[in-house]
Amino acid sequence: MIKMRNVTKYYPNHSEPALAEINVDVEKGEFIFLVGPSGSGKTTFIRLLLREILPTTGEIYVAGIDVLHLRPWKVPYLRRNIGCVFQDFKLLPNKTAEENVAFALEVLGRSQHVIREQVPEILKLVGLESQGHKFPSELSGGEQQRISIARALVNHPPILLADEPTGNLDPATSLELMALFDRINKMGTTVLVATHNREMVDSMRKRVIALENGRIVRDQVRGVYGYED
Amino acid sequence: MRISWFFKEAIISLKRNWVMSMAAISTVALSLLVLGLFAFVALTLDDLITSFERQVEIEVFLKDEAPFQEVQALQEKIISWKEVKNVKYVSKEEALRKFKEKYKDNPEMIEAIPGNPLPASFQISLKNPKNVVRVAKRLEGRKEIDEVKYGQQVVEKLFAVTKVVRMIGLLFILLLGFASLSLIVITIRLAIFARRNEVSIMRLVGASNWFIRLPFLLEGMGQGLIGAIIAIILIHFTRVTFFEKIAKSLSFLPISFGFDLFLKLSASLIVAGLCIGALGSSIALRRFLKV
Incomplete structure (x- = not known):
């Protein structure tokens, strides 16, 4: 589902690479934690997969798409295969929860019929079927993150990327969210979560890829967080 | 594709971002008002010059x-x-x-x-x-x-003068048009900057570039259109209250400030408003659409 071959990324005006010689294979249906201290390259890793940036050298394949040789106007089609969740939720403040989720379908040109059917379904999956009419400012942080997960999933992408999804949430809410990720993974979606959250990683016992200074220092099948903060 | 969705989005965003919309609309209206008044006077003078020339x-x-x-x-x-x-x-x-x-x-x-x-x-x-x-x-x-x-000297002088007058008029219209466009680009860029989250989210969920562009384009054109209509109404009042009095007091000159000219000018201003809105939002969006 995700394949990286000898990927190295230098940013302009930096002598050290943000990522160096990364080789990763992720199969369909896997659940992966990407861990490491700040500045270790987790966000660069995710931005490469989204083709927000291009690697300096190496090859990247996402959902069978050759990311390096993708024409710029085809980038939207790559992104339709990847649902994205961020630390700061990135919800549109002037749209209701329902509208935020529907927006992801509308920009893909789905019909009103499909939207009316799928939005309540996905809100139910994240447990917010009764909150759809509220604006993001009227929802708690955990609820906002659930809405952003609903938006990421409503198009049924094969891959879900989450960059520090629990960074702004309290521990109890974080665990609830992890249970939600697990449920989504069990339904067949490949899930990759970049995180700092020790309890979450230790309690889930999933594959862990640990980054340090832009290099993979550990790739364990049933790993733990493994750092002292 | 469902065109209605784009119109709906454009109208909703006009309503929800009404402060920015007002800023853009009043910028368009003011620019087109100045441009329109100048063009109106210039075209009337042009008519006058033409009528002089006809008498040759x-x-x-x-x-x-x-x-x-x-x-x-x-x-x-x-x-x-x-x-x-x-x-x-x-x-x-x-x-x-x-x-x-x-x-x-x-x-x-x-x-x-x-x-x-x-x-x-x-x-x-x-x-x-x-x-x-x-x-x-x-x-x-x-x-x-x-x-x-044939009054050679008079004719040659007349043509020399009318040429200069027309060149100056054209130059002014071009300058004013450029100034309006710049103002509108800046205003729309501010409006889009205020909504850059929306654009980045659209890109993240895989919206194609033209899909992102179209609502902004329609919004820009809507602002241009409303601005042009306001400018036309103001020019109409100026024409009725001011220009026609001037024409009356200068009745020895064949000045008309006519309704025909006003209609033509209104049509041009509406086209100009739509173009400026569309062009302004495309220029302003370009930076935000780089992959």
């Missing part, structure tokens, strides 16, 4: 001894030239009658003239007054013709 005629005085058939043949020949609109023959008798008419308050002037010394003449009007010199030169020296008069 060639007067050809014929020799008394030229036979009538030859004069008639010459008249037909001149009419057949492609630059010529009309040739009017003024006979000796008619010339005298006009002369008497003109000086009827000075009988001694008329009495001083023995017989009829006035020559017969052609009054030649041209399709395009710019050709006056060329046609006049062609006529000079023919055996039937005594003298060709």
